[in-house]
Amino acid sequence: MTSIDVRDLTKEYGTRRAVDHVTFGVRPGKVTGFLGPNGAGKSTTMRLVLGLDRPTSGTATVGGRPYAALAEPLRHVGALLDAQAAHGSRTGRDHLRALAASNRIPAARADAMLEETGLASVARRRVKTYSLGMRQRLGIAGALLGDPEVILLDEPSNGLDPEGIVWIRELLRRLAAEGRTVLVSSHLMNETASFADHLVVLGRGRLLADTPMRDFIDARVQPHVRVRTTDAGALKAALAGHGHDAVEHEDGHWTVTHARVDEIGALLSAAGVPILELASTEGTLEQAYFDLTAAETEFTAPHQEP
């Protein structure tokens, strides 16, 4: 089993510190979502793990060794950083075969990965004729070519169609279930919530969180109870009688925070309040993420006064 270990990693470009004393580990058998606003340092960290850039200080290792020390690295670590990186004048198949040859991977594996990523029908077309989504799929095929234990994908959902989004979600879950170490950056919170077990969050180059996804959400967003009724007065009175505040929303539903659905259901029912809808609402990753990064965002739109 192979982990990625980042220890006190710092990368400076001139006076700009892109990664600032970051320490975290990415463990096998899980999908770790890698989040953070634009410019937070995610891609730089991935490049440092892959030995594509030298750290100013600190270390990044895979299975305890720097990437550069791995023999036939594609057999250990697969990565998609930039879907535009493939040579446009080559066919998708030739691109994968060249990658395979340089890592002593059997050529048949290239065809298997074209099949796996849904590219078999366009395998003999030049990469320059591929759509963004097709290039993403080709990049993912390249990452999986060497059957690696460790997989790093930088925004793999970028450009994928709805069917592709479902496909990548299932692929990531399967890779983790096979015991692989999977690190995936994304700006899509709903997507990340659908595949990640664990989260590493950066902001302005610093580590903001390294935690199981459920804990990340629960620590920041209060679950609440959602209610709809035909008798708002009775609802408010019944809740107030038990020390609960209810907030009414534009579409007519109410939310009760710091409350459990079974308690609210029982007390409204006992008070004879007519209930049209009663549900427990969990916090979302998007809410929790905004809560954490609001103060950290480097490039936010200026706040507009109404």
Ligand SMILES: Nc1ncnc2c1ncn2[C@@H]1O[C@H](COP(=O)(O)OP(=O)(O)OP(=O)(O)O)[C@@H](O)[C@H]1O
């Ligand atoms: N080669 C480079 N030379 C100079 N500055 C760089 C270089 N690469 C990255 N940076 C800077 O480092 C910081 C981190 O960038 P990075 O691309 O790692 O962020 P990111 O979290 O991947 O952002 P995004 O979500 O926009 O992809 C940014 O301020 C960026 O401008």
